[in-house]
Amino acid sequence: MAKKTISPGGSVSGVVELPGDKSISHRYAILAGLAEGASEIRNYSPAADCASTLECLRRLGIAVDAKGEHVRIAGKGLDGLKAPRRTIDAENSGSTIRMMSGVLAGQSFTSTITGDSSLRRRPMRRVVEPLRQMGADIRSTNGNRAPLEIRGGKLHGIDYTTPVPSAQVKSAILLAGLYADGVTTVRESVRTRDHTELALREFGANVAVAKGEISIEPRPKLQPRQSIVPGDLSSAVFLIGAALVLPESSLMLHNVGLNPTRSRVLDFLISIGASINLASVQLRDGELIGDVSVRHAVLAGGSISGAQVAEMIDELPMLAALGPFTEKGIEIHDAQELRVKESDRIATLAEGLRQMGARVEEFPDGLRVEGRAGSSAATKLRGARVNPQGDHRIAMALAVAALGAEGDTVIKDFECVGVSFPDFFKTLERLRGGENQDDLRK
Ligand code: S3P
Secondary structure, three states, X not given: OEEEEEOOOOOOEEEEEOOEOHHHHHHHHHHHHHOXXXXXXXXXXXXXXXXXXXXXXXXOOOEEEEEOOEXXXXXXXXXXXXXXXXXXXXXXXXXXXXXXXHHHHOOOOEEEEEOOHHHHHOOOHHHHHHHHHHOOEEEOOEOOEOOEEEEOOOEOOOXXXXXXXXXXXXXXXXXXXXXXXXXXXXXXOOOOOOHHHHHHHHOOOOEEEEOOEEEEOOOOOOOOOEEEOOEOHHHHHHHHHHHHXXXXXEEEEEEEEOOOOOOHHHHHHHHOOOEEEEEEEEEXXXXXXXXXXXXXXXXXXXXXXXXXXHHOHHHHHHHHHHHHHEOOOEEEOOOHHHHHOOOOHHHHHHHHHHHOOOOEEEEOOEEEEOXXXXXXXXXXXXXXXXXXXXXXXXXXXXXXXXXXXXXXXXXXXXXXXXXXXXXXXXXXXXXXXXXXXXXEEO
């Protein structure tokens, strides 16, 4: 397993075209598979998670032709999927298993879907429960976790209030709602990303959205589409983080997804002093996109809690890693969901940042990372050997912190970044002028 050594210092500057958004790529692929005819998706995410979704579709008899980031999918309509001969494998992807479970619940065949050891530990009850209420027979020998055996069938529409804020759960129910015998409604008390609602409409489904309430009419004829996936803001934030840590940095990120249910991280960064500007903001395929420019700035620090958390859930590791570079530090609450992501992100972050000399207080629902004002000069971050526990976003967050530490940091199993942003280290290296980076192989 490979390690990556990050030497600190320098600056990042240049122009970046981000790979396609991971969340949107999953949704376009699934809906293309259910549409009546051939769809084309450009700038499809190169993330391993999105390849997992394509592989699941193939196992269900859908022809998928993926040439780099250009994907063609020959949809066969809502009832065109075939019973898989083998277990379907979502690998590390929570979005894949949860959303595909919604689709599988509507099929007239039985299928089993599983994932890697991380995914098999993650909670699935949140999706199994509402799908059972809709009429699917879902069995697990692993305490409502994967592998899930799904006997799909005649589903009825339900009116369901999600107990945890989760776009994946909302999406699974809406996708199952395509197969129901009446309208399906999902209510959420905290807003989560709305890519499924937007994509369903683009593919021709009838979706009504009122405050906190999303309803879908069953059995639409989904139309194939040609779509372009916006750049992934959740990947972009790690490069933005690098620019905020390294003095004299300046980046321009093109065609980044700026959906308001995702861009709260930019509002937060601006509110604590980041110099971030948006330009050429426009709507494409129902999604807001634009160019984001960022310059190095001194950050005040601040706290995140309540409804902000769901809209920044994937950016919290990077924000926590910025803590030591702010004046007052970063404090996060109401984020217990971080404990059931690809790793226990609160514990993994706390351990990694502490190893680098940060002062971190861990709470059941978050953490506090001291800023400069709370530490003596002697507690400036220092390079360390850190273990992201196979979690892509932790590896990238610790890499950002490493840029501002004293001495080299060695990140174990750095290839896990491939789950969302395979070219992260290559891009970072290019923006730093190719200096200070090397691979060490065991
Ligand atoms: C996602 C939703 C979020 C997020 C994940 C992607 C999605 O998960 O953390 O990376 O694409 O819908 P939850 O729905 O579990 O909050």
